[in-house]
Amino acid sequence: MADKNDNILEEVSGSEYKYGFYTDIEMDQAPPGLTEDTIRFISAKKNEPGFMLAFRLKAFRHWKTLKEPDWAHVAYPPINYQDLIYYSAPRKRPKYDNLDEVDPELLETFEKLGIPLDEQKMLAGVAVDAVMDSVSVGSTFKKTLAEHGVIFCSFSEALQKHPDLIKKYMGSVVPYTDNYFASLNSAVFSDGSFAYIPRGVRCPLELSTYFRINAANTGQFERTLIIAEEGSYVSYMEGCTAPIRDENQLHAAIVEIIAHKDAEVKYSTVQNWWPGDKEGKGGVYNFVTKRGICEGDNAKISWTQVETGSAITWKYPSLILKGNNTIGEFYSVAVTNNKQQADTGTKMIHLGKNTRSTIISKGISGGQSNNSYRGLVKTGRKAENARNFSQCDSLLLGDQCGAHTFPYIDVGNRSSIVEHEATTSKISEDQLFYCLQRGIDMEGAIGLIVNGYAKDVLSKLPMEFAVEAQKLLSISLEGSIG
Amino acid sequence: METTYTSLTKDRLLELYQKEQKAIRGQATPMVNRIRQHAFTRFRDNGFPTTKQESWRFTDLRPLLNTEFAFDFSNQSRNIDVDKLFTCDVYDLDTFSITLLNGWFVYKHAPLTRLADGTIIGSLAKAMEVYPGIIDQYIGRAAKPDQYEMAALNTAFLQDGLFIYVPEGAHVEKPVQLINIANAEHPVFLQPRHLIIADKGAKLTLVHCDHSLTHNISFTNTVMELYAEENAVVDHYKIQNKGRNSALVTNNFFHQNKNSRLSSNIITLNGGFTKNIVDVSINHSDCLSEHYGLYLVDSNQHVDNQLNIDHVAAHSRSNQLYKGILDDDATAVFSGKVLVRRHAQQTQAHQNNKNILLTDNAKANTQPHLEIYADDVKCSHGATVGQLDPEAMFYMRSRGLCERTARQMMMIAFASEVVQKISIEALKKRIHNMVEKRLKGELSICDQCVLHCNSKEPTTFNIDLSKL
Numbered sequence: 012m013a014d015k016n017d018n019i020l021e022e023v024s025g026s027e028y029k030y031g032f033y034t035d036i037e038m039d040q041a042p043p044g045l046t047e048d049t050i051r052f053i054s055a056k057k058n059e060p061g062f063m064l065a066f067r068l069k070a071f072r073h074w075k076t077l078k079e080p081d082w083a084h085v086a087y088p089p090i091n092y093q094d095l096i097y098y099s100a101p102r103k104r105p106k107y108d109n110l111d112e113v114d115p116e117l118l119e120t121f122e123k124l125g126i127p128l129d130e131q132k133m134l135a136g137v138a139v140d141a142v143m144d145s146v147s148v149g150s151t152f153k154k155t156l157a158e159h160g161v162i163f164c165s166f167s168e169a170l171q172k173h174p175d176l177i178k179k180y181m182g183s184v185v186p187y188t189d190n191y192f193a194s195l196n197s198a199v200f201s202d203g204s205f206a207y208i209p210r211g212v213r214c215p216l217e218l219s220t221y222f223r224i225n226a227a228n229t230g231q232f233e234r235t236l237i238i239a240e241e242g243s244y245v246s247y248m249e250g251c252t253a254p255i256r257d258e259n260q261l262h263a264a265i266v267e268i269i270a271h272k273d274a275e276v277k278y279s280t281v282q283n284w285w286p287g288d289k290e291g292k293g294g295v296y297n298f299v300t301k302r303g304i305c306e307g308d309n310a311k312i313s314w315t316q317v318e319t320g321s322a323i324t325w326k327y328p329s330l331i332l333k334g335n336n337t338i339g340e341f342y343s344v345a346v347t348n349n350k351q352q353a354d355t356g357t358k359m360i361h362l363g364k365n366t367r368s369t370i371i372s373k374g375i376s377g378g379q380s381n382n383s384y385r386g387l388v389k390t391g392r393k394a395e396n397a398r399n400f401s402q403c404d405s406l407l408l409g410d411q412c413g414a415h416t417f418p419y420i421d422v423g424n425r426s427s428i429v430e431h432e433a434t435t436s437k438i439s440e441d442q443l444f445y446c447l448q449r450g451i452d453m454e455g456a457i458g459l460i461v462n463g464y465a466k467d468v469l470s471k472l473p474m475e476f477a478v479e480a481q482k483l484l485s486i487s488l489e490g491s492i493g
Numbered sequence: 494m495e496t497t498y499t500s501l502t503k504d505r506l507l508e509l510y511q512k513e514q515k516a517i518r519g520q521a522t523p524m525v526n527r528i529r530q531h532a533f534t535r536f537r538d539n540g541f542p543t544t545k546q547e548s549w550r551f552t553d554l555r556p557l558l559n560t561e562f563a564f565d566f567s568n569q570s571r572n573i574d575v576d577k578l579f580t581c582d583v584y585d586l587d588t589f590s591i592t593l594l595n596g597w598f599v600y601k602h603a604p605l606t607r608l609a610d611g612t613i614i615g616s617l618a619k620a621m622e623v624y625p626g627i628i629d630q631y632i633g634r635a636a637k638p639d640q641y642e643m644a645a646l647n648t649a650f651l652q653d654g655l656f657i658y659v660p661e662g663a664h665v666e667k668p669v670q671l672i673n674i675a676n677a678e679h680p681v682f683l684q685p686r687h688l689i690i691a692d693k694g695a696k697l698t699l700v701h702c703d704h705s706l707t708h709n710i711s712f713t714n715t716v717m718e719l720y721a722e723e724n725a726v727v728d729h730y731k732i733q734n735k736g737r738n739s740a741l742v743t744n745n746f747f748h749q750n751k752n753s754r755l756s757s758n759i760i761t762l763n764g765g766f767t768k769n770i771v772d773v774s775i776n777h778s779d780c781l782s783e784h785y786g787l788y789l790v791d792s793n794q795h796v797d798n799q800l801n802i803d804h805v806a807a808h809s810r811s812n813q814l815y816k817g818i819l820d821d822d823a824t825a826v827f828s829g830k831v832l833v834r835r836h837a838q839q840t841q842a843h844q845n846n847k848n849i850l851l852t853d854n855a856k857a858n859t860q861p862h863l864e865i866y867a868d869d870v871k872c873s874h875g876a877t878v879g880q881l882d883p884e885a886m887f888y889m890r891s892r893g894l895c896e897r898t899a900r901q902m903m904m905i906a907f908a909s910e911v912v913q914k915i916s917i918e919a920l921k922k923r924i925h926n927m928v929e930k931r932l933k934g935e936l937s938i939c940d941q942c943v944l945h946c947n948s949k950e951p952t953t954f955n956i957d958l959s960k961l
Contacts, residue, residue, distance in 0.1 A: 161663075374575070392854075413866040415862070417862045420859045420876055421857075422858075425855065426880060428854075428872070428880070429877065431859075431876040431877070433861075434871065436872070
């Protein structure tokens, strides 16, 4: 087993992309192309209630009227949406009560990914709902969660078991008319995760979902919905890896979070989709719409993200601070190398009184990559005493890369205070010299300095993630210094 | 020739251009007319900027365009004695003063003056006849009609404006003061065009004031191209103190050559609708480019400052500091962009925008953008929107100052960071006074531009106490 793993790793060019492999599982696919029939096919295949199909069709009709946005600071060849496959599901649906019955190849995949579906998980205290090409194949710790009344399952399962919740909340934060990719997702989304934390419950486990793109040419359209009822707390983790593939893969997900009165949601992501090879060939297009709403008073939502992958990232986890005294946080580290392009940031929309938000964004660009921060801070007329602090720093690691900052600040009343500051500079020669002189090699030194630079954000991640993220940062930056 | 009236729609303007082509083209050099033709094509294709464009998102021209504006293609105000109309009241400001009335150069002796050191100051229209060589070498090189619609419109109709050529090594001791006056019975649409060249090692200080004499509606769309050649030092001040009914679009294009120093100050004290575009190309190394701005707006005034600084060459520094105080229903926009290109290593660029909102109806939108493609740079930007610091306020109150005085002192201190950058003593004092008056509410109540109060009588202000 160990030997086999080693061989595989060697085959996929060492540490260039640690998680590059391809699992051959038979797929139950929709024919390529996007028509109303495709949508009906997806809906029928998943045995969805009527309102869902109606929602999808409405979204699809709206999508057809939209034009692909071009304002982001990224460039890519046009996507032919008719060439994509919009649904693919593993044909053999494993039974979860006994691991032996699961397709052994699938288990192997998980093992390579480092998802411990067994006792290790118990020690780590994490419940995993692994999504393998759009359909959930594993859920653990359901019992513990069920005891507390927490619902954590795949989106399709929730659609069958809790249609009322879905009907009430789906599209309430990200409407199907929101933007081009959100409309597309609303029309064709395959599956995703659903979490519901009942009133006053502090979720005993950190909920975690591993997304994974697998079949060639499959657009992955995930949809996540997290609802935190009054006074509840949940920490949610999302991690992504994808296998090496030649053609660009489209990933257009939606994440919606609703936090009611006094609730707190902590959402952490480590995103490590395949970024393409050194020439920028292949790689995932990550066009994601993430938004949370602090619906009730005193609610709090925080986004923490570590972005190291994807050929193109287009992602702005946003927050609407609707209730009074609500808090929004956004912590981000975005690393781009080789020919990667990232246009990422956040939106903080202050509507309630005494709302507070913090934005810490650290961009690191190496190779010939482009890394942009794009953020909006908006305070409404009635958002008295709103407070925002934003800091966006960029670190440049080569003379071929670009780092850009595009903040937008719209203030609509006199009692708000909004501050934004940003710096862009290269890695300090003095710090490098100090490390080298202590016998640390160049790459080690850069890894060390970059990790220190990103520490503000990494320290916000849950423990298990923080360790992984630090390693990822070092791996992502290999070969970035010319 | 008769004055033409038209509303500002693209079709009407295109028609007007075709009709008046002969008068517009007039004595311009073939080169100028070529540039004009190109700009006309751009305007025909693009029309007026709309709020769908990023840089005009919060600044809507549409309400202005419906007025029937008067156009003057043949300089009908040439015989007016300006001194009777206007005297600058910055008493001890010793300047070489030049007046543009309704977009046309007005002169007492000659349209072009040649100073002892070879400096040429005068009318652009005349300069096109007398110095076509200089004109053709420079005009249209800095302005970007492809990128800026309003600059394209100006270029298409360009006829007259200020022309300054400072030859190699010449230092113009006195500041040159350009007073741009709108005075007409009817709403007027003015498009002055200025061309300023500071040749190698030259030194020039230019003060540019915009005034209106009547309360009539006026719309001014200015383009200035300023070239600072190697080692040149240029200070540029723009003082905007217009009536409520005026609209002002300023397009300032700066080209900086090696080791040149530029300082640009834009001070907006009054103006119904103001859009200032500053576009700087730093094409050669070792330049210093400083940009300061101050805007104090109230009622429903709107001011939009847009800066684009393009660092093409290495070892240059740029600095932007824009501050504003917004009262009543005023709105302000700041969109600054610093572009550091691949070869512009060792660039230092700083950008700062600070706003104070005094009411809940005032709105500030700020977008300080950095776009950086070189690695060995030091760039930073900051933006704040807020109110006066309550702790400082408490400190002053605890020292026995009443709230109003404390508030005014703090606002004046806030504004003076920019005012202090003015290097002409008399002007600095004057602006400081104006800012003080403005912040005490006197200017806005007076609703009159004090700079051109012509009467010998002391100005009296009817202060509305309920406003204070």
